[in-house]
Amino acid sequence: MAAQRLVTALRLVTARRLVAVGLAAAALVAVSAAVPTAPQAAAAQGVLWVSGNEFRDPSGCYHGNYLPLVVKNRTNRFAVVYDGTDCRGSVVSTVGPASDQVHEFGMSVRIE
Incomplete structure (x- = not known):
């Protein structure tokens, strides 16, 4: 029981x-x-120059024509500078909107 x-x-x-x-x-x-x-990310609006290359409304990873890497950011987003190709390796710097920077050890730039 x-x-x-x-x-x-x-x-x-x-x-x-x-x-x-x-x-x-x-x-x-x-x-x-x-x-x-969250909405899908859209490309940055404006122009990004990377060592002689001009990219309008950029989105993704970019390389320049020469070193040091010269970044002119005229977009509404931050651009991230990497010390490796294809936006790999360590982050060297972040370039804000309406900013210019020169990077002796920068190899590529990502902007979304």
């Missing part, structure tokens, strides 16, 4: 836990569906 009560009690606890887990999962799905997703 006691064993039967114990089994019944365990079933009741297990059922309550399953309901609680199900409700929590449903709440998580509802909240994640209600949260708007």
